[in-house]
Amino acid sequence: MESASITFPYVEVLVDQKITKPLCYENRGLSLQIGSRVIVPLRNKLVKGTVIRHLAKPSFEKTAKIDSLLVEESLTADLMQLAKWMSDYYLTPYQKILVTLLPSSLKKKTEKEEQYFIERKGTTQQLTDAASKIFDPSNPQKKVLETILMHPKGLYLSKILELAQVSKSPIDTLVKKGLLDLKKIEIDRSYFQHEEFIKAPAKELNPEQQIALDRIVKKMQSEKFHTELLFGVTGSGKTEVYLQAMQRARDLGLGVIFLVPEIALTTQTIERVRSRFKEQIAVLHHRLSDGERFDAYRGILNGKISIVIGARSAIFAPVNKLGLIIVDEEQDGSFKQTEEMPCYNARDIAIVRAKLQDAVCLLGSATPSFETFYNTSLDKYGISILNKRAKNNPLPDVKIVDMRHEDDKKKGHCLFSDLLLDKIKERLEKGEQILLFLNRRGFFKCQVCTTCNETMKCEQCDVCLTYHKGENILTCHLCGFTIDPKKANCKKCRSNDTMRFKGPGTEQVERALKAIFKEARVLRMDRDTTRHKGSHDDLYRQFKSHKADILIGTQMIAKGLDFPSVTLVGILNADSMLHIPDFRASEMAFQLLSQVSGRAGRGDFPGEVILQTRLPDYQVIHHASHEAYIAFYNEEISIRNQFGYPPFKKMIRIVLKSLDIDLLNRYGAYLTGLIEKNKEKDVDVLPYTLCGLTKAKGEHRGQILIKATKFSSIQKIAVLIQPQKKIKVLLDVDPIQTFF
Ligand code: ADP
Ligand code: ZN
Ligand code: ZN
Numbered sequence: 001m002e003s004a005s006i007t008f009p010y011v012e013v014l015v016d017q018k019i020t021k022p023l024c025y026e027n028r029g030l031s032l033q034i035g036s037r038v039i040v041p042l043r044n045k046l047v048k049g050t051v052i053r054h055l056a057k058p059s060f061e062k063t064a065k066i067d068s069l070l071v072e073e074s075l076t077a078d079l080m081q082l083a084k085w086m087s088d089y090y091l092t093p094y095q096k097i098l099v100t101l102l103p104s105s106l107k108k109k110t111e112k113e114e115q116y117f118i119e120r121k122g123t124t125q126q127l128t129d130a131a132s133k134i135f136d137p138s139n140p141q142k143k144v145l146e147t148i149l150m151h152p153k154g155l156y157l158s159k160i161l162e163l164a165q166v167s168k169s170p171i172d173t174l175v176k177k178g179l180l181d182l183k184k185i186e187i188d189r190s191y192f193q194h195e196e197f198i199k200a201p202a203k204e205l206n207p208e209q210q211i212a213l214d215r216i217v218k219k220m221q222s223e224k225f226h227t228e229l230l231f232g233v234t235g236s237g238k239t240e241v242y243l244q245a246m247q248r249a250r251d252l253g254l255g256v257i258f259l260v261p262e263i264a265l266t267t268q269t270i271e272r273v274r275s276r277f278k279e280q281i282a283v284l285h286h287r288l289s290d291g292e293r294f295d296a297y298r299g300i301l302n303g304k305i306s307i308v309i310g311a312r313s314a315i316f317a318p319v320n321k322l323g324l325i326i327v328d329e330e331q332d333g334s335f336k337q338t339e340e341m342p343c344y345n346a347r348d349i350a351i352v353r354a355k356l357q358d359a360v361c362l363l364g365s366a367t368p369s370f371e372t373f374y375n376t377s378l379d380k381y382g383i384s385i386l387n388k389r390a391k392n393n394p395l396p397d398v399k400i401v402d403m404r405h406e407d408d409k410k411k412g413h414c415l416f417s418d419l420l421l422d423k424i425k426e427r428l429e430k431g432e433q434i435l436l437f438l439n440r441r442g443f444f445k446c447q448v449c450t451t452c453n454e455t456m457k458c459e460q461c462d463v464c465l466t467y468h469k470g471e472n473i474l475t476c477h478l479c480g481f482t483i484d485p486k487k488a489n490c491k492k493c494r495s496n497d498t499m500r501f502k503g504p505g506t507e508q509v510e511r512a513l514k515a516i517f518k519e520a521r522v523l524r525m526d527r528d529t530t531r532h533k534g535s536h537d538d539l540y541r542q543f544k545s546h547k548a549d550i551l552i553g554t555q556m557i558a559k560g561l562d563f564p565s566v567t568l569v570g571i572l573n574a575d576s577m578l579h580i581p582d583f584r585a586s587e588m589a590f591q592l593l594s595q596v597s598g599r600a601g602r603g604d605f606p607g608e609v610i611l612q613t614r615l616p617d618y619q620v621i622h623h624a625s626h627e628a629y630i631a632f633y634n635e636e637i638s639i640r641n642q643f644g645y646p647p648f649k650k651m652i653r654i655v656l657k658s659l660d661i662d663l664l665n666r667y668g669a670y671l672t673g674l675i676e677k678n679k680e681k682d683v684d685v686l687p688y689t690l691c692g693l694t695k696a697k698g699e700h701r702g703q704i705l706i707k708a709t710k711f712s713s714i715q716k717i718a719v720l721i722q723p724q725k726k727i728k729v730l731l732d733v734d735p736i737q738t739f740f
Contacts, residue, residue: 012024013052016098028066037049037050082101116156119180120152162545206388209390223323226354226382227362230365231368234598236390238364254324255307257310257326258273258325283296306320326361338735340730343731370633370646371647397606401612404614424517428549437558437570449500456491509552510522513552525557566601569599596609649707650707656701658728664727671720680713683706686704
């Protein structure tokens with residue numbers, strides 16, 4: 001089969017350029033397989049492409065010859081099979097899928113960043129002498145010398161600062177004295193080569209963890225496809241189960257892919273995996289440079305690397321003998337590609353890939369997606385439950401505060417309830433740490449008149465104009481009306497220059513907090529403070545080493561972070577997510593609230609959560625405060641069933657984009673009609689509307705939502721959509737959000 005095919009004189013190639021039709025080339029004696037990557041002439045350039053078929057005869061007359069074979073990039077047979085499935089399911093041309101699967105797609109942006117690394121220049125004797133000449137044990141230079149003496153291979157500057165608790169200046173002095181050396185190195189490539197390796201032993205599992213592990217191992221041994229949901233509250237020890245399952249997979253000679261949400265791809269997760277498995281690991285993320293990525297890719301292809309950790313696109317890593325795929329926080333939205341086709345969900349690809357390779361797929365979550373939980377109820381997936389926190393500390397105590405009363409008391413929009421302020425004070429006195437969470441998703445900054453309190457609204461739509469920082473405009477999310485914030489005048493009292501931004505951002509919270517607790521050390525983690533590579537890790541380290549008392553943050557602090565000395569979590573605006581007109585709004589709010597609450601009391605002291613809301617009667621708030629997932633699921637799933645939403649029906653979102661809004665609207669209406677006319681009986685077409693995010697990058701955005709019972713009906717609709725001039729069409733299968 002494969003080996004015989006080498007003799008075929010012609011092949012079909014899909015080039016990486018935007019040509020969806022395969023081209024025919026003559027093979028001049030290269031050993032080509034399906035999935036081989038080649039360089040071929042196209043017009044008068046050389047381009048890269050993928051071999052998709054062998055041919056005995058050329059499919060047209062004058063075929064050019066293949067230029068050369070790219071040995072280190074080939075797509076393995078199983079990935080080619082996966083690509084076929086993806087092309088059918090995500091309604092995306094095969095060529096585009098292949099490009100998605102290539103290692104270059106693991107990269108979005110390459111910004112090389114450097115970090116300082118400290119090595120000793122003097123001998124051990126010289127360093128010891130220098131340290132012993134300083135008598136004061138709190139002398140910064142002495143502390144640095146002692147730290148470096150304990151770490152003979154050297155340390156990152158950030159690490160030394162953390163360990164020695166000093167500023168950079170004593171290090172500079174020691175460099176000047178010729179005792180230390182300070183080097184700049186590219187962080188990722190060298191990260192783990194330099195860091196010392198301390199192997200952490202596996203923990204003895206508790207009975208629930210053991211049962212879960214045994215189930216997974218048994219399935220891996222049988223080498224049959226299986227999907228298992230590991231359902232356990234935060235801190236119940238899921239990660240420990242992943243790590244031991246990975247070890248067992250390795251013992252069986254199987255490869256592993258471990259997917260984590262992009263945001264969790266931080267030092268913390270990586271450190272935990274690193275501490276168990278040393279060299280056979282590759283961490284894939286979009287900040288890798290070309291060199292780094294190809295190092296990793298080559299290692300994976302030749303089997304030197306058998307464990308791959310990464311975000312979404314790591315699911316395409318060509319791991320040998322893949323036996324286990326773990327998806328942590330399987331419900332996480334970052335696994336879904338939404339702005340570009342194929343709009344794949346790496347969680348679903350994980351399951352399909354496991355199926356194609358007779359592997360085990362392990363999905364972990366404290367708040368599983370409804371799709372996943374529904375599948376366990378149908379016995380399509382197995383389920384293992386961890387009911388208790390691993391360290392046996394109780395779940396945090398959650399108090400709901402009705403902010404409407406607080407607003408009344410303070411005669412205006414209140415940011416911190418009295419209860420929360422009391423609790424913060426108490427924690428600061430005890431020297432314990434605090435997390436404050438501010439939800440920004442679906443939460444918009446708007447302008448309010450300082451004279452009459454009127455908000456800046458769109459005259460046509462009566463909704464708040466929201467501020468877009470990038471373009472510095474106020475815009476209406478429904479009609480796209482925009483205005484320069486400086487020119488915005490109050491429409492009610494007609495005052496000039498009275499409009500001010502309202503609605504707290506993390507920055508405002510930080511300022512307000514500092515004004516109340518002047519002594520408190522406050523850190524902020526949001527998009528602004530973590531824009532630079534490594535800054536997320538830095539903030540994390542600072543907070544973990546207790547350089548701050550309070551951490552204020554957005555979604556970023558909700559996921560995966562483990563701070564043992566946090567005993568209080570304040571959720572400032574629990575309900576802003578519920579205002580989003582999306583059938584998943586409650587599900588997402590529940591997930592987020594549970595995740596945030598789960599950050600409290602992970603150490604030895606019990607945790608407490610203050611949940612501030614202006615919608616205290618909402619069931620989702622109530623259930624989230626009890627981590628009552630199943631009660632919440634049962635309630636919501638019946639609503640989904642009643643209204644025919646996923647997982648009961650298949651859904652596809654057709655997003656249309658154009659610079660010309662009239663053209664867009666006309667085409668939207670035309671397409672809706674066309675689909676209505678040609679659809680199968682099981683199809684429901686929702687009317688064409690503009691998206692919640694009406695305009696992005698200068699393009700207007702509209703959408704058509706379609707529900708169907710059978711997937712084949714959706715495939716038939718996709719065929720109706722022909723390429724249009726000046727209109728971009730994006731087909732989002734199984735959309736995770738249907739508004740923005
Ligand atoms: P999850 O991934 O479910 O949030 P983790 O695996 O992070 O939970 O576990 C929470 C804490 O409990 C961690 O500090 C972990 O080291 C610890 N832990 C997990 N399993 C055990 C165990 N069997 N014995 C003791 N400690 C454990
Ligand atoms: Zn409007
Ligand atoms: Zn006014």
